[in-house]
Amino acid sequence: MPENERYSRKGASFAITAYLRQLLSTKAPFQKWLKGDDNGMTEQQKKGAVLFFGKAGCNGCHYEKNLGSMKFEALGVDDLYEHGGLKTGPNDRRNLGRGGFTYNAEDMFKFRTPQLYNVGDAGPYFHGGSMETLEDVVKYFNTGIKQNQRVPDQQLSTFIRPLGLSDEEVADLTEFIKNGLRDPDLNRYKPKSVLSGMCFPNNDPASKIDMGCK
Numbered sequence: 154m155p156e157n158e159r160y161s162r163k164g165a166s167f168a169i170t171a172y173l174r175q176l177l178s179t180k181a182p183f184q185k186w187l188k189g190d191d192n193g194m195t196e197q198q199k200k201g202a203v204l205f206f207g208k209a210g211c212n213g214c215h216y217e218k219n220l221g222s223m224k225f226e227a228l229g230v231d232d233l234y235e236h237g238g239l240k241t242g243p244n245d246r247r248n249l250g251r252g253g254f255t256y257n258a259e260d261m262f263k264f265r266t267p268q269l270y271n272v273g274d275a276g277p278y279f280h281g282g283s284m285e286t287l288e289d290v291v292k293y294f295n296t297g298i299k300q301n302q303r304v305p306d307q308q309l310s311t312f313i314r315p316l317g318l319s320d321e322e323v324a325d326l327t328e329f330i331k332n333g334l335r336d337p338d339l340n341r342y343k344p345k346s347v348l349s350g351m352c353f354p355n356n357d358p359a360s361k362i363d364m365g366c367k
């Protein structure tokens with residue numbers, strides 16, 4: 154990329170994309186188990202997995218290989234401005250989810266189903282950051298009562314209804330997502346060098362000195 158185009162939104166998007174591409178979760182306990190290692194998951198994680206793909210019905214939307222999907226659904230959760238988001242407010246069109254981009258009535262308040270690997274390290278949760286922990290997320294689904302009154306009931310996913318999980322089942326399902334889907338080492342793909350020849354992962358002159366980059 155020519156230097157005058159480099160420090161742009163496009164350049165930043167390329168850099169972030171390149172970075173995200175090397176964050177590959179492939180050795181989470183669930184993935185080890187899928188590859189045939191019966192002891193890859195703990196007993197509690199196995200119970201949580203059975204709930205995820207059974208009674209709790211999470212795989213109704215989280216069904217692709219990365220446990221996300223292209224399914225857009227309204228879960229009725231709060232928006233970012235209600236949880237400390239900067240430069241946003243009740244009229245922010247992003248509160249409408251996909252509908253804020255397509256303006257189609259059927260897309261209003263619907264968000265894409267995100268992937269779930271290593272999600273335990275990436276709170277707070279949902280588009281508005283309205284849940285602090287994965288346990289809060291599971292409890293939200295289990296209670297099945299919408300948080301955001303601006304989301305009309307007819308848009309709300311039919312999945313938002315009480316699931317009837319016991320406290321123990323909530324704990325098992327939480328453990329499955331939190332640790333069963335967590336690859337503990339996402340650093341193993343750290344490249345030895347990058348095309349720009351710059352010090353990885355830091356191109357800031359002052360911190361390069363601090364980090365001892367050549």
Ligand code: HEC
Pocket residue numbers: 205209210211212213214215224225226227228230264265266267269272275277278279280281287290291294295310312326330
């Ligand atoms: C009806 C489809 C659907 C079902 C069923 C569903 N989810 Fe989701 N899930 C979504 C969507 C859509 C989002 C993003 C919603 C938003 O941000 O407004 C989401 C978000 C999440 C998040 C937050 C991810 C993040 O990075 O913020 C977690 C964790 C999660 N779901 C776990 C579960 C679990 C556990 C279950 C089963 C109890 C479940 N989901 C069932 C569609 C679904």
